[in-house]
Amino acid sequence: MTVDPEVRAVLTGGKPSVPAVLERFQAWLAEHADRLERFRELPTEPDRMVGTLMELQRLLYEAGWIRLGWPEEVGGLGGAVAVRGVVSEELAAAGYPPPFSFATQEVLGPAVARFAPPQLAAQVLPRLLRGEETWCQGFSEPDAGSDLGSLRMRAVDEGDHWRVNGEKVWTSWAQYADRCLLLARTGTPESAHRGITAMFVDMNTPGITVRPLVAMTGEADFCSLFFDDVLVPKDRTLGEVGGGWAVAMFVLSCERGVAAWQRQAWMRWRLERLVAEAPELADARAGEAFELVHALRLLSRRTLRSLSDGRSLGVLPSFDKLLMSTAEKYLFDAALEALPNTLLFGADGPARDWRSDYLYSRAASIYGGAAEIQRNIIAERVLGLPRE
Ligand SMILES: Cc1cc2nc3c(=O)[nH]c(=O)nc-3n(C[C@H](O)[C@H](O)[C@H](O)COP(=O)(O)OP(=O)(O)OC[C@H]3O[C@@H](n4cnc5c(N)ncnc54)[C@H](O)[C@@H]3O)c2cc1C
Missing domain, CATH: 1.10.540 (Butyryl-Coa Dehydrogenase, subunit A; domain 1)
Known part of the structure; x- marks a missing residue:
């Protein structure tokens, strides 16, 4: 090449x-x-x-x-x-x-590079980077979102493969995915986060049903996945058996790394477009949006540098996630206020983008660790407040 x-x-x-x-x-x-x-x-x-x-x-x-x-x-x-x-x-x-695949590449790519058998990583990562395939993240279940440790999808050890049964939900863009980084329970039902194993599953394996879910953007942004006696070869296990929690936590830390940096860069660009397209945007609104996006940039830079140097910031990136959702919602609230006709009724491409970005921004305080969870982490583990 x-x-x-x-x-x-x-x-x-x-x-x-x-x-x-x-x-x-x-x-x-x-x-x-x-x-x-x-x-x-x-x-x-x-x-x-x-x-x-x-x-x-x-x-x-x-x-x-x-x-x-x-x-x-x-x-x-x-x-x-x-x-x-x-x-x-x-x-x-x-x-x-x-x-x-930019976000997937940054959220799931590093986990596959670190936890997959080297031969598998060398085979699939170039295909992802080259845009020849896409992946999805099969973590959340109908009763296990914030409380991921309670997930119930079951993987039974059958010698050289796992037999997987259960359901995932909110799996972004799974209808286009060729592979899935899946978390399943291999321990007892009570084993909580200690009994989870991560595996890398081909989405065309018999027994997987993908059902797209239409979000309020009007698009099928995510899907439900149903696994019915799906056989996953053991050499698709990522990390240790029962060590899926470490993989999941690593994935979450990557969401605060280059992926978050990409998001803040995109927000900066959207803010510039807003200032250019909306003369009605109040100075105070523009100023506050700029402050939020810029503060996010500074936090995100600290996190990215530390991840890049292989240093952990512990729970500090919870501030990044909280600020990211605050900034994104504020930015698109400002867009709605300054461009109401375009955003609500416009039919051309840019108007549709404003509308879709506004609607998607409502999800920013839910995906990748909800805002309430980040506040709990900051309260308990940074400020030392009591759990209750
Ligand atoms: C756009 C979008 C894309 C997504 N993509 C993916 C994906 O690709 N893969 C994937 O696996 N998942 C994905 N998700 C799912 C996402 O990770 C979950 O929605 C998220 O973890 C929250 O879980 P939940 O929806 O079950 O809500 P719940 O955990 O049931 O929470 C409901 C509400 O209760 C609050 N809450 C819960 N527990 C506590 C607590 N202890 N203290 C205070 N408040 C609490 C939450 O903050 C929230 O407001 C996506 C979600 C969205 C919106």
């Missing part, structure tokens, strides 16, 4: 640094502006939208940009994790959408 000369230039002389990647990637974007133009406005029909975003991903992979910051063993070109934040940020700043 030919790596673009701009990428090759950041690799000469050792591992790429954030400033070097930034400078070269900006130059590459400017140079390829004509080729990238068609990605600025996406088709509205979901299948075509996903297809177009996968094409963008392939283009960035083939040039080498998406391979930076990933280990060579899984198809990467090496360098610190933090350099991965540059590509998403600069894409957003230049007005391009995030490729379809």
Whole structure:
């Protein structure tokens, strides 16, 4: 595969640094502006939208940009994790959408790189990075969301495979997924978080039914998954048997890393669009939105740097998640106030985007750890307040 000369230039002389990647990637974007133009406005029909975003991903992979910051063993070109934040940020700043698997890549990719058998990671990660397949996160169940440790999906040991039965819900974009990072109970029903095992399941395995759920955005943003005697080979186990909680916690920490950085970059870009498109936006509203988004950026930078250096911040990233949902809701509340006709009734692409982003922002305080849970963590583990 030919790596673009701009990428090759950041690799000469050792591992790429954030400033070097930034400078070269900006130059590459400017140079390829004509080729990238068609990605600025996406088709509205979901299948075509996903297809177009996968094409963008392939283009960035083939040039080498998406391979930076990933280990060579899984198809990467090496360098610190933090350099991965540059590509998403600069894409957003230049007005391009995030490729379809960007978030998955950052949320689930590192867990597969760390916990999957090396041969499996080397096989599937390049395919994800290249936009050849997509993955989904099968954690939540109808009675196990915030209280994930009570999940009931059962995986029974049958020698060289697991037999899996049960139900998952709110699995984002599972209708497009080729694989699923699944949590299932392999211990006794009372084993709580100690009896859970993580596994990497092919979505075309017989016995899996995917039922899309239409959200208030009007799109099937997520799905219910039904597992009926699904056989998962043992070599698809991620980490230790009974060690699924460590995998789940690692995934959650990644949600606060490059994935959160991508989200704040996208919010910054949306705020800039709002200021440009809504002269009625009150200065105080714009100022407060800017403060929230900028504060999020600072927290997110601290977390990203620490994850990139392999240091843990413990429970501190709970502040990031809480601020992220506050900032996102505030931003789109401001959009509704300043662009009411466009947001509520507009029929063109940008109006639909404002409407859909406003509606999706309501979910920001639920997914990836609800706001109340983050407040509990901060109250108990940072401020030392009593549990009750
Ligand atoms: C847009 C979206 C995408 C999602 N994508 C995925 C996905 O891809 N994969 C996946 O596995 N899951 C996904 N989820 C599910 C998400 O992780 C759960 O919705 C979340 O964990 C909350 O769980 P729950 O919905 O069961 O609500 P519950 O846990 O039942 O909570 C209901 C309410 O009670 C509050 N609450 C619960 N426990 C406490 C407590 N101890 N103290 C105070 N308040 C409490 C919560 O904060 C919330 O307000 C997604 C959700 C959304 C909205």
